[in-house]
Amino acid sequence: MEKKKVVLVIDDDPVNVIGISSAIEESYKVIGFTSGIEALEYLYCNPLPSLILLDIRMPEIDGYTLLCKLKENSEHAEIPVIMVTASGDEDEEEKALTRGASDFIRKPIRKRAVLARINNQIELKEGRDLLKKRNNVLQEEIELRVKENLLLQEVTLTTLVGLAETRDTDTGNHIIRTMYYCKALFDALSDNLIKKYSLDSYRIDIFSKAAQLHDIGKIGIPDSILLKKGKLDSNEFEIMKTHCVIGSKALTNAIERGVEKVSNLPSAMTDHSLDFLNAANSISLYHHEKWDGSGYPKGLKGNEIPIEARIMAIADVFDALISKRVYKEPIDPFTALNIIKKESGVHFDPELVVLLVDHFDKFIEIQQVYGENNG
Secondary structure (H helix, E strand, O other), X not given: OOOOOEEEEEOOOHHHHHHHHHHHOOOOEEEEEOOHHHHHHHHHHOOOOOEEEEEOOOOOOOHHHHHHHHHHOOOOOOXXXXXXXXXOOOHHHHHHHXXXXXXXXXXXXXXXXXXXXXXXXXXXXXXXXXXXXXXXXXXXXXXXXXXXXXHHHHHHHHHHHHHHHXXXXXOOOHHHHHHHHHHHHHHHOOHHHHHHOOOOHHHHHHHHHHHHHOOHHHHHOOHHHHOOOOOOOHHHHHHHHOHHHHHHHHHHHHHHHHHHHHOOOOHHHHHHHHHHHHHHHHHHHHOOOOOOOOOOOOOOOHHHOOHHHHHHHHHHHXXXXXXXXXXXXXXXHHHHHHHHHHOEOOOEOHHHHHHHHHOHHHHHHHXXXXXXXXX
């Protein structure tokens, strides 16, 4: 036999408590109180009822005050409350409903009417509880899938970076250092610049991680050029320059395939990966653009160049200058800094060069921790 649901009846008149109880006791287990204070004490010490029938006019604590106390308590706030009154005041119903009552009935109580109202409110509450439970399960599933997605992204990133490193033996810790250089410059941006470029901690994290794929297009450059021990001639350099477009095309294809595959999934599962790929695409394509418009592949100028690519340009050039290559010896960091300062407004965004100068100690720290001898 199914256990009856509990309904609390709170009315200072014992006759009313008995009358309401007799009307609904065939369908519900009724627990009656003639004191609002005693009813509150019961609620704090016992399993929650399915519904409360609450008289408005009571001594000690009236129905409205008791209703407010119920709504202030997170455990009791969701219990459906039907306010009961013998008053003919038309404003009472509006007052009760605006304070959080689920329904409102007037005395004398009619058995069928009160049962119908109780049944409706309990069914509505059970429906809300079921929906909330399902939403919680769905949210847990989404969070799990997001974590899996992030893990897959990290594995993919590590694989791609590793692939790039196997093609270019000079890469070493270059990818890691440039990622941290980018993060240092992003972190140094003023509030005004953060607002100007619509940045936040999420986008900064995405851009910094995506910086690791800035040279992914070099996978498509022939070994005879990529690994050449010496300066490239003009034709070879033109081929080398195509790594920006090669990387962008590969990432664009990945984005398009990803959109097709995840179009039916909740956005929370997909947005992060697509944001990451879009950031990597932008950095890969534009990190060789120059502030004065003389860069490649698009010849963008000034603020036409995305902020993430402008930051990558400084990180990339600085690290190239201080690193040993088959065709050159490294220079010291402060000489590299002076070279970049001379290129302010020509190759590099002047505002970012100022940030580099002001936070150069961070670059030195990164270089010391992740230098080629520490790989």
